[in-house]
Amino acid sequence: MSQSQTAIEQLSGRPLTILSEDEQMFRASVREFAEGELRPRVEKMDAEGELRQRVEQMDEHQKLDPALIKQCFDLGLMGIETPEEYGGAGGTFFQAILAVEELSRVDASVGVFVDVQNTLVNNAFFRWGTPEQKEKYLTALASEKVGAYALSEPSSGSDAFAMQTRAVDKGDHYVINGRKLWITNGIEAEIFVLFANANPEAGYRGITAFIVEKSFPGFSVGKKENKLGIRASSTVELILEDCKVPKENVLGEAGKGYKISIETLNEGRIGIGAQMIGIASGALECALRYTGERQQFGKAINQFQGVQFQLAEMATDLEAARLLVYNSARLKDAGINFVKEAAMAKLYSSRVAERVTSKAIELYGGYGYVKDYPVEKYWRDSKIGAIYEGTSNMQLQTIAKLIIGK
């Protein structure tokens, strides 16, 4: 029996949202961490603070608490799927999705911090790393080093292959020049999967993936963005000025960067779907609690059918989004094509997150509009789901291509 056949056999008959014993234990441990360690820090990490441009000047606001980063490593959350031989937890992609959902239920910034490491960076190494690269980088990424994924540039977002960053072959090394923009985890990261065009005449077939270390000469971190949501997650510019990258740090083959970027993002967007259902479930829980406590006209507002129906709509939206996300993750683990399902999951769950969080604000009334209560943050955090790892229009384009045919 093939590997995917075995995986299907194991899953068949099991409803999508029913977790195996391992999955239940794993989710419970992430929830314990999120409730015990993360929740008390969320407000401070999101807070305004003075906008700082450079990491060394940053205060404790708009920044991940370093203690949490260490705990993420200690709990095995930074190498969930990484094989045990590289010091990882040897888990499944579905477990990574559960972790991102659980963390985002409390704070979507920590959700995306763990998501980028697992679904983009580690994933790129599993798929395309040489045995030496896996040994060196997967081990570091599972135990102490944060990774980032650098594709976007100031003038190339949706049209990512129009990148201007150039790599020139100098024999035993490449010299890279250019700028990357919007790079998540850029402040904390030491290892970057970075895309540059090494043969512009060949168009997108010149794009190559490089492993760039923060310490490489010519590499620096530029401006940090001041954002609407996921404010504790760092989003930065990267500057490459004659950055020298050894030849052995090409990831996959030279000229295959376009394939690496498409395929890692296909998987990554299931992680963004997980972030979105985490946000929606956090907001829904708040709304359920608050509407049971808030009294108007002599009774709890959840006694009004108008409010009950809104809560029911929110729960139904969330359930539908969760099914899409879980199904694409389970397809991926079973080795079955999941590209259309992943695009649908991201598209739909980001819309659900925006709808559910917005409705939660309304159910809190005026209290929903102020920072003393948690729901306005969920709403701010939800907006990014329609933008990164392919905008909603890009997801629609992928889905349309796959249902209409080329």
Ligand SMILES: Cc1cc2nc3c(=O)[nH]c(=O)nc-3n(C[C@H](O)[C@H](O)[C@H](O)COP(=O)(O)OP(=O)(O)OC[C@H]3O[C@@H](n4cnc5c(N)ncnc54)[C@H](O)[C@@H]3O)c2cc1C
């Ligand atoms: C907080 C944050 C974190 C990020 N993290 C990362 C990261 O870690 N690594 C990384 O590489 N990038 C990252 N990004 C970049 C992100 O992936 C891009 O912002 C995104 O792909 C959109 O690109 P753009 O901003 O250039 O918008 P554009 O591509 O300019 O799009 C603008 C609008 O035009 C629409 N549009 C564009 N082309 C078409 C078309 N052909 N058909 C229909 N509509 C179209 C889009 O849907 C969108 O509505 C991040 C961005 C943010 C804001």
